[in-house]
Amino acid sequence: xxxxxxADVAALRDRHPHHFGxxxxxxxxxxVIAGGAVLLLLFGLIQLGFFDSRLxxxxxxxxxxxxxxxxxxAGGWAHVRLYASALLETVAISLLGTLAAAVxxxxxxxxxxxxxxTARVLHFLTRRSLDTIRSVDILIxxxxxxxxxxxxxxxxxxxxMTSDMGSFGKLFSEAIEAADHRPVEGIVSTGGGRLLGIRxxxxxxxxxxxxxxxxxxxxxxxxxxxxxxxxxxxxxxLHLAEAIRTLELQQASFIILMILITxxxxxxxxxxxxxxxxxxxxxxx
Amino acid sequence: xxxxxxQLPEAQLRPLLAAYEASVRVRRxxxxxxxxxxxxxxxxxxxxxxxxxxxxxxxxxxFTSYIGRLFHLESGALVFTDPVEWYWGLARWVRLLxxxxxxAYVGTVLGAVGAFFLCFLAxxxxxxSRWLRIAVRRFCELCRTVPELVFAxxxxxxxxxxxxxxVLALAIxxxxxxxxxxxxxxxxxxxxxxxGVTATGAPxxxxxxxxxxxxxxxxxxxxxxxxxxxxxxxxxxxxxxxxxxxxMDLLEAxxxxxxxxxxxILVMIVITVSLIxxxxxxxxxxxxxxxxR
Numbered sequence: 313x314x315x316x317x318x319a320d321v322a323a324l325r326d327r328h329p330h331h332f333g334x335x336x337x338x339x340x341x342x343x344v345i346a347g348g349a350v351l352l353l354l355f356g357l358i359q360l361g362f363f364d365s366r367l368x369x370x371x372x373x374x375x376x377x378x379x380x381x382x383x384x385x386a387g388g389w390a391h392v393r394l395y396a397s398a399l400l401e402t403v404a405i406s407l408l409g410t411l412a413a414a415v416x417x418x419x420x421x422x423x424x425x426x427x428x429x430t431a432r433v434l435h436f437l438t439r440r441s442l443d444t445i446r447s448v449d450i451l452i453x454x455x456x457x458x459x460x461x462x463x464x465x466x467x468x469x470x471x472x473m474t475s476d477m478g479s480f481g482k483l484f485s486e487a488i489e490a491a492d493h494r495p496v497e498g499i500v501s502t503g504g505g506r507l508l509g510i511r512x513x514x515x516x517x518x519x520x521x522x523x524x525x526x527x528x529x530x531x532x533x534x535x536x537x538x539x540x541x542x543x544x545x546x547x548x549x550l551h552l553a554e555a556i557r558t559l560e561l562q563q564a565s566f567i568i569l570m571i572l573i574t575x576x577x578x579x580x581x582x583x584x585x586x587x588x589x590x591x592x593x594x595x596x597x
Numbered sequence: 598x599x600x601x602x603x604q605l606p607e608a609q610l611r612p613l614l615a616a617y618e619a620s621v622r623v624r625r626x627x628x629x630x631x632x633x634x635x636x637x638x639x640x641x642x643x644x645x646x647x648x649x650x651x652x653x654x655x656x657x658x659x660f661t662s663y664i665g666r667l668f669h670l671e672s673g674a675l676v677f678t679d680p681v682e683w684y685w686g687l688a689r690w691v692r693l694l695x696x697x698x699x700x701a702y703v704g705t706v707l708g709a710v711g712a713f714f715l716c717f718l719a720x721x722x723x724x725x726s727r728w729l730r731i732a733v734r735r736f737c738e739l740c741r742t743v744p745e746l747v748f749a750x751x752x753x754x755x756x757x758x759x760x761x762x763x764v765l766a767l768a769i770x771x772x773x774x775x776x777x778x779x780x781x782x783x784x785x786x787x788x789x790x791x792x793g794v795t796a797t798g799a800p801x802x803x804x805x806x807x808x809x810x811x812x813x814x815x816x817x818x819x820x821x822x823x824x825x826x827x828x829x830x831x832x833x834x835x836x837x838x839x840x841x842x843x844x845m846d847l848l849e850a851x852x853x854x855x856x857x858x859x860x861x862i863l864v865m866i867v868i869t870v871s872l873i874x875x876x877x878x879x880x881x882x883x884x885x886x887x888x889x890r
Contacts, residue, residue: 356703361761374751460657469646556750
């Protein structure tokens with residue numbers, strides 16, 4: 313083996329001081345931040361009871377739970393049919409909630425977009441209310457709607473609608489603000505009014521983006537729709553929570569498997585649709 | 598100031614209009630077809646989800662009156678008139694909210710650390726072995742598709758009621774989501790530094806440390822902060838299944854119709870969430886700014 317010439321580190325250090333030292337203050341600051349983060353983590357772990365003896369027992373029991381979950385088994389065809397119809401209900405809740413949210417959010421998005429709504433106050437108020445709606449979790453909305461329309465999938469669809477209205481309103485307004493303003497000017501110059509300008513100048517441009525966002529939310533809502541059943545708002549979640557609470561763990565893992573397959577299928581279909589709507593370029597939009 | 602718009606003569610106009618019609622017809626038909634399919638889907642879903650407009654019309658009054666009742670005290674006065682009565686449980690709620698934030702923090706950090714170690718194995722351009730990569734990818738997928746609440750239910754069985762179950766559920770979900778995002782970031786890096794380090798004879802982990810890591814660190818931190826925002830929201834409701842945080846008190850207040858307590862806790866959550874969003878948003882913008890420099 314040939315002896316490699318050793319680099320003259322001291323000379324290199326002289327020539328490129330920038331690459332060696334780093335600025336001292338930056339290093340100091342990041343060390344302090346990292347140290348603080350670790351301390352906070354330790355404090356949190358202690359405070360939340362991670363160093364109890366319960367943790368080790370719990371790990372053992374978790375192992376038992378996982379073993380009990382295998383293999384997935386529905387426990388009879390009647391159950392399979394029940395779960396399948398509940399799963400369909402979940403997909404239905406998600407579809408209706410998402411669509412209703414999109415329809416309601418379109419005018420809100422226009423109101424919250426700076427280039428459409430010139431009244432600063434109106435724009436600001438719409439933004440803030442959308443933010444408030446968004447920061448209340450979908451499960452809380454589900455509980456509120458259960459109080460209003462009673463237990464069942466209808467409450468779930470309304471919960472998804474309310475919670476997504478906030479997200480869609482924000483996303484739509486951002487898409488509209490990013491739209492090119494020249495088509496609108498063109499339409500206004502031919503004598504079209506503001507409404508016509510929005511209809512023919514802005515909507516055709518943003519519609520594919522909005523549609524792809526709606527599809528994306530449909531996917532993610534199918535996941536959320538599985539959990540709102542846990543508080544009683546319809547769908548597969550009720551059965552899943554029940555199976556776990558009554559320790560029918562093989563059934564629970566069967567339901568989880570069904571959910572995974574359904575979500576994967578919906579992902580696949582909606583990806584296809586998204587590509588068809590906006591072409592490859594919008595794949596990440 | 599009206600300027601006359603030039604009108605084309607009828608004879609010239611007709612072929613133009615016909616061409617326009619022909620070009621739009623196919624698109625119109627497709628759009629109509631799409632709407633038809635959508636309508637059928639909506640109809641079927643409405644039956645399955647027991648949608649009932651009449652029930653909605655009959656009960657929508659309940660919604661507004663429910664929201665109204667949220668902001669009235671037991672005595673019937675508006676909550677804002679007597680903040681002391683409204684926030685009678687402030688000390689307890691602040692403690693629970695603190696616990697919620699701590700749960701979100703610990704869950705995010707544990708998940709991010711796990712994702713950090715997994716993502717190098719899951720990225721197509723960095724993974725040492727193909728099978729390992731596929732296994733890690735599937736594992737991350739499983740972790741993020743199963744909802745947090747389901748993990749929380751299972752952990753409550755094994756670890757008992759309390760924040761430990763919630764933190765672990767948040768951490769696992771976070772691991773799945775961040776593992777995927779981190780791996781995608783690594784797949785987009787410039788491979789030349791990694792090749793350069795490898796060419797000096799460095800083993801894999803050194804190549805990753807000095808070739809890949811400096812390129813991705815700020816993006817990783819930014820994604821982790823984003824995830825922290827999401828986890829704060831998640832931690833607030835994970836108590837619904839008994840996994841710690843303020844969710845347990847909120848669920849109890851909603852179920853037992855303690856209206857003013859519900860609004861008090863909700864207002865606290867909304868304010869905390871927007872504060873955290875603003876703070877992390879500022880940090881993230883600075884990080885991205887650093888990157889561009």
